[in-house]
Amino acid sequence: MNGLDGTSYKISGEQFINGKWVAGxxxxxxxxxxxxNDEQLLDSSFASIADLDLAYSAANLAQTSWKHLPTAERVKLIHNLASIMERRSGEIIEWLIRESGSTRGKATFECFHTxxxxxxxxxxxxxVEGKILTSFKPGKQSFVFREPLGVVGVISPWNFPLYLSLRSVVPAIALGNTVVLKPASDTAVTGGLLIAHLFEEAGFPEGVLNVVVGAGSEIGDAFVEHPIPSFISFTGSTDIGRGVGRIAVGGKHIKRVALELGGNAPLVVLDDADVEVAAHAAVVGRFLHQGQVCMSVNRVIVDQEVYPTFAELVQERVSKLAYGDPDLDSTVIGPVINQSQLNGLLRKISNARNDGLECLFGAEAQGLVLPPHLFGRVNSSHELATDETFGPILPMVIAENEGHALQLANATEFGLSSAVFTNNMDRGLRFASGIVAGITHINDITIDDHPNAPFGGEKNSGLGRFNGHYAIDEFTRAHWVTWQKGTHNYPF
Incomplete structure (x- = not known):
């Protein structure tokens, strides 16, 4: 369904600044x-640095009145936003399919999860809670308040554009901040402009949310180093995230930063695992959204005792995956996001074949649709196991035993998500405690995200945590305030 009058949003590609639609x-x-299908969805001007400055100024102007708006009124607007999204879910899903290459199943999941x-x-x-502290001075009262940060800058990626934009935008706004959002250019609509229309319809005041669609090479650095935002939330690659962190912390205007970066999630299959369940999980965890998920199973580490059976089960499942038109209900694997992404994947496949890796399944690309590829007995030092592939390619690595499996799982610069399969809960918990990662699932896929559970990574997978009360720590600041009655006995 669409709006109350049955119409869809008319998305022109204009920027959304201070409650108005303006040309970049x-x-x-x-x-x-x-x-x-290469259909052109938008042809419009990008935002300039001058547009970015207007967006930050609008957010800054709106923030004081927004943070003082009664909490019940802020929450009412957020509930209204959710209701409008539900009513327009069909429209949102269609945009996710058309713009991001999401299959219908993935787009539906993303919409309702959001x-x-x-x-x-x-x-x-x-x-949000404050504190009353014990004071060391007679007659002095000591308090800690949690207050909004001010203006938050959000840079979101193209793979789960709706969710990964709103995961930062909505908590920040709910807690009294205002936001400038820069979505990825590949998903300018579902990561930004569609969201702006939803906020506009929900009735949010002017300037609370501003959306600028611009080239990273033109406004990316300025977005981070601008003097107005006090917090930058970035979701994307580790290489770009390093640059964001350097500018945010090491630049002229020091600010807080949350970085949700790359991953190299291991799915470990121990010798006592239910091999059939683990094989099913490995295939779903790798090939959901063509493997273009930061939490995606990037490599499977399998105990040598169960590897032959496991590899056979995975190969059977992979060979039956339907790929092609993402609009069809039956399609599991749709297109990758763009030609550059495909070229990188094809290079990795070619390198793997030239290196003599055992290819258990694969086929030629059809446009931007890359069929699933499965490689067996991959050396743990090969790029398929060490790099974040971000595509429909699954390498399987053999472990000698449990200790070796843990060593292999941690042999990466990343530490976002992970999984281990075992029929022994104590063994699973012990193994999970040894993995250096922000997330570990026992007997489930590596892809999961609950609105009340901490989401974030270790090592080069980033800084900070999203969701639930963990988001409160990110999007608010502690403010120590004291009150003293009477005269002071100062030393001079």
């Missing part, structure tokens, strides 16, 4: 295309 002033243009997160975010203002 960059000389560069956005050519936004459907990755499956709606649940928005509703959960409406509880955050009621979870």
């Amino acid at each position: 002033r960059s000389s560069r243009r956005l050519d936004n295309r459907n990755p499956y 709606i649940n997160m928005v509703r959960e975010s409406g509880t955050l203002p009621f979870q």
